Amino acid sequence: xxxxxxxxxxxxxxxxxxxxxxxxxxxxxxxxxxxxxxxxxxxxxxxxxxxxxxxxxxxxxxxxxxxxxxxxxxxxxxxxxxxxxxxxxxxxxxxxxxxxxxxxxxxxxxxxxxxxxxxxxxxxxxxxxxxxxxxxxxxxxxxxxxxxxxxxxxxxxxxxxxxxxxxxxxxxxxxxxxxxxxxxxxxxxxxxxxxxxxxxxxxxxxxxxxxxxxxxxxxxxxxxxxxxxxxxxxxxxxxxxxxxxxxxxxxxxxxxxxxxxxxxxxxxxxxxxxxxxxxxxxxxxxxxxxxxxxxxxxxxxxxxxxxxxxxxxxxxxxxxxxxxxxxxxxxxxxxxxxxxxxxxxxxxxxxxxxxxxxxxxxxxxxxxxxxxxxxxxxxxxxxxxxxxxxxxxxxxxxxxxxxxxxxxxxxxxxxxxxxxxxxxxxxxxxxx
Amino acid sequence: xxxxxxxxxxxxxxxxxxxxxxxxxxxxxxxxxxxxxxxxxxxxxxxxxxxxxxxxxxxxxxxxxxxxxxxxxxxxxxxxxxxxxxxxxxxxxxxxxxxxxxxxxx
Numbered sequence: 001x002x003x004x005x006x007x008x009x010x011x012x013x014x015x016x017x018x019x020x021x022x023x024x025x026x027x028x029x030x031x032x033x034x035x036x037x038x039x040x041x042x043x044x045x046x047x048x049x050x051x052x053x054x055x056x057x058x059x060x061x062x063x064x065x066x067x068x069x070x071x072x073x074x075x076x077x078x079x080x081x082x083x084x085x086x087x088x089x090x091x092x093x094x095x096x097x098x099x100x101x102x103x104x105x106x107x108x109x110x111x112x113x114x115x116x117x118x119x120x121x122x123x124x125x126x127x128x129x130x131x132x133x134x135x136x137x138x139x140x141x142x143x144x145x146x147x148x149x150x151x152x153x154x155x156x157x158x159x160x161x162x163x164x165x166x167x168x169x170x171x172x173x174x175x176x177x178x179x180x181x182x183x184x185x186x187x188x189x190x191x192x193x194x195x196x197x198x199x200x201x202x203x204x205x206x207x208x209x210x211x212x213x214x215x216x217x218x219x220x221x222x223x224x225x226x227x228x229x230x231x232x233x234x235x236x237x238x239x240x241x242x243x244x245x246x247x248x249x250x251x252x253x254x255x256x257x258x259x260x261x262x263x264x265x266x267x268x269x270x271x272x273x274x275x276x277x278x279x280x281x282x283x284x285x286x287x288x289x290x291x292x293x294x295x296x297x298x299x300x301x302x303x304x305x306x307x308x309x310x311x312x313x314x315x316x317x318x319x320x321x322x323x324x325x326x327x328x329x330x331x332x333x334x335x336x337x338x339x340x341x342x343x344x345x346x347x348x349x350x351x352x353x354x355x356x357x358x359x360x361x362x363x364x365x366x367x368x369x370x371x372x373x374x375x376x377x378x379x380x381x382x383x384x385x386x387x388x389x390x391x392x393x394x395x396x397x398x399x400x401x402x403x404x405x406x407x408x409x410x411x412x413x414x415x416x417x418x419x420x421x422x423x424x425x426x427x428x429x430x431x432x
Numbered sequence: 433x434x435x436x437x438x439x440x441x442x443x444x445x446x447x448x449x450x451x452x453x454x455x456x457x458x459x460x461x462x463x464x465x466x467x468x469x470x471x472x473x474x475x476x477x478x479x480x481x482x483x484x485x486x487x488x489x490x491x492x493x494x495x496x497x498x499x500x501x502x503x504x505x506x507x508x509x510x511x512x513x514x515x516x517x518x519x520x521x522x523x524x525x526x527x528x529x530x531x532x533x534x535x536x537x538x
Contacts, residue, residue, distance in 0.1 A: 080477050084499060119506055130508055131536040368471045368480075375477035377502055384538065 009198040009207055010066055010098060017066055025049045030057050034065045035072055035343065036097055038197065038416045041317060047358075050074055050346035059330045067097045070320075070339040071332070074346040076353035076371055078330065082321060082342060083376035089321035089340060090114055091378055096417050097320055097341055109261035111269070111378060121262065122381060124245035125238055128176060129385050133236040137175070141389055144171045145396045152428055157407055160426040164393075165278040169271050172389060176270060177263075178229060178237025183221075190218045191271040194264045195418055202414075219260050226252045226259070238266055273315040274386045276420025278393055280313035281305065283424060284360045286406040291362045299398050305362040306390040311370030312360050317345045317419045319374055345419065347371040403429040434522055436529040438465050438483070450522040456531070457481040457518035467533045474518040479503040480537040481517040486530035493520055493529070509534050 007014060018032070021039040025048035033049060040046040053060050053074045060072040073079050082089045093099070095112045110121040127133070148167050152158070166188055173191075174184040189203065193213050196202045204210045225239050233240040242248045242262070252259040285292040285305075295301050323338040334340070348370050349357040355364075373380035380386075397404065408425030436459055437447045450459035460468040460481070472478035476499055485493045490513045496504055500519050504510050517531070 077475075080472060080475055084475070084477050086502075115502075122506060123508065126506070126508055126538070129538075134536075366473075368469055369473055370471075373471075373478075375472050375475070377506060379478055384536075 008066065015066075017064075020049070021045055025052045030060065031063070033060060033072075034062050036062070036065045036067050036070065036341075036416050038414050041416055041419055042412050042414045044412065046345065047349065050343060050349065054346060054350060059332045061332070067099070068339065070097060070341050071334060072346075073340060073342050074350075076347040076350040079342045079344070079347045079371055080375045082329070082340060083319075083374060083378065086114060086377060088324055088327050090324045091118070091321060093322065095319050095321075095378075097318065097339065098417075107261035107264060108255075108258045109265040111265050112261075115377070118377065120247040124241055124248045125262070125266065126381050127241050128236055128238045129382055134384060134388060136236065137385070138388060138392070140175060141172065141392050142396070144168065145392050149396055149400055154428050154430050157425050157427050160282055160404070160424040161275070161279050161421050165275040165421075165424075168278065168389065168393065169275040172274070172385075173267060173270055176238055176385075177225075177266070178234045178239050179225065186217075186221070187267055188271065190214060190264075191267045194268050195272065195415065197414055199414070214260065214264070218263070219256065222259070222263055223252060223256075269380070270382055270385070272418045272420060274389055276315045276418070277310055277313050277386065277390055279421040279424050280315075281309040281390065281394065282404050282426065283406055283410065283421070284309060284312055286404075288360045291360060292403070295362060295394075296398065296402075299395070301362050302391050302394045302398070303387070304364065304367040305394060306387050307367035307370065308360060308362050308364055309390065310372045310386070311348050311354075311367070313419065314345045314348045314370075314372050315419055316372070317415075317417055318343050319378075342374075344371050344374070400431060401428050402431050405429060434524060434527045436522070436526065436531070438468075439486075439530065439532045440467070441533060441535050450526075452522055452524065454522050455518045456483070456520040456522060456526075456529070457516070459522060460517060465533075467537065468517060469537050470518060472518075476500055476503070476516060476519055479507055479516060482507060482509065482534050482537060483515060483517045484511055484532040484534065485513040485515055486532060487513065489526075489529050489531070492525060507538055509536065509538070 020034060020037050021043055035049055058075045058078060063069050073082060091112050092114055110118050145168060148164055170184040170188045173187045174181050179187060193203050193210055196204050198204050198206045226243055229240040229243045233244055242251060295305055318341050321340045323334045323336055323340060325336050327334045351357050373383045405427045406424060407427045410421060411423035413420055413422055434450045435447055436450045436456060437445050439445050446465055448459055448463035455474055457468060457470050457474055461470055469480035471480045496515055500516050504514050
């Protein structure tokens, strides 16, 4: 008998927790709240719980969960304050609720490092999204968007996630990383592997699998690329920048795990988030046809549609910090070592900060005022590139299609971190 | 009335009226000066209201504070006179202030 199947891959135990799905947020006491359960996000039943927390207990302690005890921070301003205090709220050892255990060794990456190392590495990688590179990338992105949209079938149902969102972000990643274009789906695969929860519908059956795929497939591929770029630097790809950066030029040889970690960071950071925001924009415009009309009537609204989509989608549900010293926050006593979960999905729906937060409004007054990119020194580095990709996608869609109609059942990933879509069946209507 | 000027990358100067006590960022946003995004709303948390203080004014405006410095430190565009405009409070002393807009907010 296979006993391993009953063991939870996150905890390596058989312990079960009470499910939150199917429960009315007001039917259970706040002390029983556990917002880490992945089903909540897959089935989109989480908002009511956060709404109650924001009203009644915005800084909330969950004393036991699959991921251990943790604090939930649910208000926009509180999240921003914690992100502005990295001495007390550290990004080490992990920026997600899940800690890697013995199965999967900790992989260092600069998003999960404190100063000064974080800044040294980030500054080097950030050059890839410098203005001059973004300008050059704009025409490449536009050509690629056109070549993806042009052959799409009309009046026929297909999965927008696979044919457009994944394809486009995969192509962009290969450009940014200087990775062979024809192998771009490998990047998508590794990104999926890096964030996948092991299970029957997952690309991995255990975290051991994850480590093997990333270690035995991804690392050698990037080592080869690194060695090539040492001799033949590209114009603006990240591997070339790291291979020649003053502080990072020995990373691959001296600290291969750090090299792997940073690649995973850039691949995941540039992949799921943008992919799911592209899909989300299609869905939200379908759910809000009057907003779609507004957009068609005034294509100048595309940049603000992009920001509103990123807020409304909130492609990462949370980021995590770890308390470095006993600390009182909003009257609650946090202890050294406590996990603090910054729920972006909640901050972006905080009515004290955003007017009508539950409505999707593409011509909001301050659409950029959202928390999806985070704040402080770890704020998303690729935000401008992501916005540019989404903007170009919509500029090109509006030239070609009257409507992208969502026609079937939507499926979402089993994740408490990546908030997105695996299936979004659509049908395209050509411009009249 | 306190006047402050923003000089764009193309050299064009935009002069606006600012109120005592508000931030330079707020003066820019209220007067729709392009290129000041201020995504965080003035909490010294995002660095999207970055400006360069004109050489002649830097002594009067002063150096960035520690948390502001941490954000500026990550900005590839950072120069000696970089500041976040949300952290500059408007006062009579700054009447006539000149700052330069960056090409791009990160």
